[in-house]
Amino acid sequence: MTSEFSHKVLEMRATSLNEAADLLRQVAGERRADESLKAVFRRLSRKLSDWSENRIRDVWHRDPRIKIRADEVSQLRALVEPKRKTESIHDLEELRATVARLARYEALLERLDEEFYGPQISAASDQLGEARRLLGKGRSRV
Template identity: 85%
Template sequence: MTTEFSQKASEMRATSLDEAADLLRRVAGERQAGESMKAIFRRLGRKLDNWSENRIRDVWHRDPRIKVRADEVSQLRALTEPKRKPESIHDLEELRATVARLARYEALLQRLDEDLYGPDISAAGDQLGQARSLLGKSGSGL
């Protein structure tokens, strides 16, 4: 039983080490032309709080003698997760610009010839209403 437990523990340790090494490589990103491994480890050291260059090197090379802590894996995961907030802000700004553009088109079409462009005005009004309702759901109005 003891050997089965130690075997499972070493498998779990290897799995977390593999995950940490993969995440570490993602945090490092692409290697620049002429960039040494030492430079990569230094660059990673600036991004990773409380990680020594030796610790980074051991995880990078998947040294089986080390144990990766959960907080280290969490830190690596946080650095590799996509940043969603700036994208959503960009999407909201883009939606506001579209609403403003639709409102200008609607006003322009009404001034030109309401009989000729009546269906277009109606369609633009419908799109404008839908866009405004989306903006209302996001917590900010036009």
């Protein structure tokens, strides 16, 4: 009969292993259509030079027999963090482009026929205000 403590330890191991496997997949990035899993493991072994291909494979497949060390998770987090920052910057740039498009759309509708396009102008203004709020800008500049 296993104790409650051993259940907690197994649960913590599984959580660490799941996090490590998810991080490893993020480090690997998108797999090309013609790329084998073995090739992905080789590519990962170049990024994780102190990891063996077997270690990478075991983490990838979430093998419950292995133990993940804290330094391994830290290493994976460090490799993933720059990707997350790049994605955040890309999302912010995309949102700014959307704000600019909405502002141009609103101005175009006002020039065409403000009375006829009133509901669309109002909707565009609402979307523009929401996008600016998301950008953290309370002013009307784009």
